[in-house]
Amino acid sequence: MDDEEDALLELTELLEGEGFCCYTATSVKLALLQLTRHPDIALVITDLRMPEESGIELIKRLREHTSRQHLPVIVISGHADMDDVSDLLRLQVLDLFRKPIYHVRLLDTLDNLFPKL
DSSP states (O other): OOSOHHHHHHHHHHHHHTTOOOOOOSSHHHHHHHHHHOTTOOOEEEESOOSSSOHHHHHHHHHHSGGGTTOOEEEEESSOOHHHHHHHHHTTOSEEEESSOOHHHHHHHHHHHSOOO
16 A cells, blocks of 8 residues: 555566565555455555555554454555654564665565465
8 A cells, every 4th residue: 555656556566576466555445445355465565654544544453353453564664753663563564664665675575474385
């Protein structure tokens, strides 16, 4: 999830090129809709700062939802501060990436999360 459509498209192209199936959203509301439509989603990657609701709000909602509370979440941000990091640690996010995303590190993280058989 990212409100910057160019960043969303770039990340989607990278991940689909590596064989991942991606569903995109530009807001928390749309992300929750995608999660409802596609219960097989195995990971959420979200921007931290959004115009209406933040990525932290999305993660809080996921953690409150019984069937989604353990869903791995990766957060991306160009503006995370120590308060954000503290919130993210409490919400048990998998990783935090600064923008621009270092693609090799992201792919390494995903390879560890989803080992190829």
